[in-house]
Amino acid sequence: MSEQQIIQDILNGNNSKFELLVLKYQTMVFRTALGFVHSKEDAEDLTQEVFIRAYQSIASFQGNSEFSTWLYRIAVNTSINHLNRNKRRAFFQIAGDLLQNLFNKESGDKNPHQELEQTEMDVAIRKAIDSLPENQRTAFVLSKYDDLTQKEIAAIMQSTEGSVEQLLQRAKTNLQKMLSPLVGKK
Amino acid sequence: MKTDDYLTEFIDREKQIDHNPYLVTRIMDKIETPKHKIPGVIRYTAVAASISLVVMMGIVIGDSYASVPQPYAGVNINDSGIENFALYNSEGNE
Numbered sequence: 001m002s003e004q005q006i007i008q009d010i011l012n013g014n015n016s017k018f019e020l021l022v023l024k025y026q027t028m029v030f031r032t033a034l035g036f037v038h039s040k041e042d043a044e045d046l047t048q049e050v051f052i053r054a055y056q057s058i059a060s061f062q063g064n065s066e067f068s069t070w071l072y073r074i075a076v077n078t079s080i081n082h083l084n085r086n087k088r089r090a091f092f093q094i095a096g097d098l099l100q101n102l103f104n105k106e107s108g109d110k111n112p113h114q115e116l117e118q119t120e121m122d123v124a125i126r127k128a129i130d131s132l133p134e135n136q137r138t139a140f141v142l143s144k145y146d147d148l149t150q151k152e153i154a155a156i157m158q159s160t161e162g163s164v165e166q167l168l169q170r171a172k173t174n175l176q177k178m179l180s181p182l183v184g185k186k
Numbered sequence: 187m188k189t190d191d192y193l194t195e196f197i198d199r200e201k202q203i204d205h206n207p208y209l210v211t212r213i214m215d216k217i218e219t220p221k222h223k224i225p226g227v228i229r230y231t232a233v234a235a236s237i238s239l240v241v242m243m244g245i246v247i248g249d250s251y252a253s254v255p256q257p258y259a260g261v262n263i264n265d266s267g268i269e270n271f272a273l274y275n276s277e278g279n280e
Contacts, residue, residue, distance in 0.1 A: 027205065047209060052217060
């Protein structure tokens with residue numbers, strides 16, 4: 001059954017068909033959300049919000065682009081809105097989550113000192129990603145977390161491949177600038 | 187280790203995180219459960235009306251109470267009939 005048929009069925013009132021779309025795209029949406037919020041629980045909440053929004057506005061899907069592109073747009077916008085709403089608690093949440101991870105993690109082959117170093121590095125990386133400008137961050141997340149091509153990212157961001165390439169390059173430079181002092185210490 | 191390697195390692199670790207297997211059930215439940223959202227004005231009116239009703243009921247119930255007049259019952263006690271406790275308290279009579 002094609003996506004177009006599924007969408008038509010949903011528009012005709014067969015809501016249960018939406019489950020097929022959720023099953024197909026939930027991992028993709030979850031991963032995008034995770035790239036923005038870095039927390040499993042928040043990413044799951046965002047995934048739910050994205051699908052509810054998609055369901056409510058499915059009638060506005062024209063079919064001019066791929067359904068996945070349309071869904072990615074909703075996922076990116078929902079994630080950015082979520083971040084803007086929760087700017088204040090972001091830092092404490094990051095630190096809290098990472099400390100929780102540190103204490104709950106099985107030690108594996110690392111000693112406590114190495115674990116602590118990694119936690120510090122993780123906090124720094126998350127802070128660095130989170131401090132990127134909105135469009136650089138979007139391009140970075142879609143490229144690294146969803147492994148999308150520049151062409152696909154350009155379609156989602158309604159931009160050109162050239163500008164996406166620039167955004168990714170700038171994001172990379174900014175991240176290196178922010179993280180190199182910390183990497184140099186190790 | 188270069189910055190890129192740290193970044194790649196961090197992202198790979200995050201990508202290994204899986205969502206809850208029941209996420210789809212949760213989403214479909216939210217979608218299929220019809221929302222009976224009551225408009226704000228109706229909600230506030232209902233709250234105000236119920237408070238007014240409770241106050242009115244209090245007043246009506248309070249007003250309905252009427253004290254029943256009780257017939258006067260005087261207690262007529264003759265002190266001389268009371269047992270003399272002094273008999274038990276005086277030490278000389280032991």
